[in-house]
Amino acid sequence: MTIALLIKVNDGIVLASDSASTLGGGAGVLNTYNNANKVFNLHKALPIGAMTWGLGNVGPSSIATISKDMREHFHAGEGAWEPWRLDSAKYSVEAVANQVRDYLSDRYSPVAAEHALIVEAAIKEDVKAGVPEDVARMRNPLLSELGFLVAGYSSEADESTAYAISVGPTGPPVMVEVLPSGETGAQWWGQPEAIARIMNGISLGTPDALVNLGIGGLDANAAQEIANGLRGQLGVQMIAPPMPIQDAIDLAEFLVSTTIQFVRFTPGPPTVGGPIEIATITKHEGFRWVRRKHFFDSRINPPFGGHGHAEHA
Structure with missing residues (x-):
């Protein structure tokens, strides 16, 4: 699982996440890794970032690798990818x-x-062995949903925008604007x-x-309806539009850290954890x-000279 957090204030956006990823199986969580990458820079020269939750890989590729594939397309835009090339003078986060x-x-659909074919075959085998169909379907779930956020500033825009994307095994992908x-x-x-x-x-x-x-x-x-009313009475207004970006960073770190500790001490596998990653997107910076976090030491990896060098990681 994950905690992926977006905070939007007048000065920009803060993206924050944990680093846990879980390896699941029929018996539940088989293992937890604490070094997954969930926050990404989608273009080195433009104020656009991304964040992910849900499914951790599609086929052999992690979502981190797929995100970097997209970044290369946005940068290079050669051949079949030419329509992806972004013009710094006229691009939109929505596009x-x-x-x-x-x-x-x-990438997800095939x-x-x-x-799904493998799942249906497994369900048939379970039912044939006497397992109730509803139990068989719980034991053999469809592919998990993939959640992905794209956020940043469109060219010439004064306000940041963000869009949450959900890709699942049933129905078309869904995209909605977040905090419009x-x-x-x-x-x-x-x-x-x-x-x-x-x-x-x-x-x-x-x-x-x-x-x-x-009652x-x-x-x-x-x-x-009562719960909505309680939320209105008990909710805490922690974020104000003019909140400085540094305070938004501090709040994001607090909320992600608290979630990690909450899950740690709640019965069940520690599905949120590892290092906290935080990035900001502002109009001018x-x-x-x-x-x-890095899996390599940048001091012994030259910033230039070869495909996949440190600058592009």
């Missing part, structure tokens, strides 16, 4: 997000279709419970808890790393 959505869908024009605040994906309790003042499970308590015979709709 970039559309390209990313289509590319991810093209892998998901092949996986005039709005600031936070949005998060992956393991949302800890941040929801801090920001909203209540658990995401509050509506179900109200129904389970059976006044509440149905799901009434319970949700562009994409800047605030906190980043």
Whole structure:
């Protein structure tokens, strides 16, 4: 799992994530790795970044590798990729997000279709062996959804924009604008419970808890309405539009760190963890790393001289 957090203020955007990735199997989580990359720079010369959650790889390629593939296309734009080349004087984050959505869908769809055939065959074998079909389907899930955020500044824009993309095994990919024009605040994906309790003042499970308590015979709709009211009364306004970018960075680090500790001490596998990575996107400074991990030492890897050199990592 993951915690992937976006904070938007007047001065720009903060992207922050953990580094955990989980290896799943029929019995649940088989292993957890704490060095996955989830925050990316999509163009070295333009204020555009990205962040991912959900599925960690498509076929043999990690989402980090796929993100760098897209970055190369946005930079070079040669041959079949020429339409990808970005003109610094006239580009939009929305157009970039559309390209990313289509590319991810093209990479994901054949892998998901092949996986679905394997899943159906496994379900048939389980049912033949006497396993109830609903149990068999739980044991043999379809490919997980892939979540991807594209965020930054369009050319000549004074306000940042962000688009969340969801690519799943059923239906077409979905893209929605996050915190649209005039709005600031936070949005998060992956393991949302800890941040929801801090920001909203209540658990995401509050509506179900109200129904389970059976107070006044509440149905799901009434319970949700009460939960919305509680959120309005108990939520904490931690983000103000004029918040300086450094304070937004500090808040992002606090929220991601708290989620890591919340999951650590909650029963179950530690599916959020590892180093915290943070990047900012501002109009004039562009994409800047605030906190980043490397699997190599940049002191012994020259910044120039060869494909895949440190500058492009």
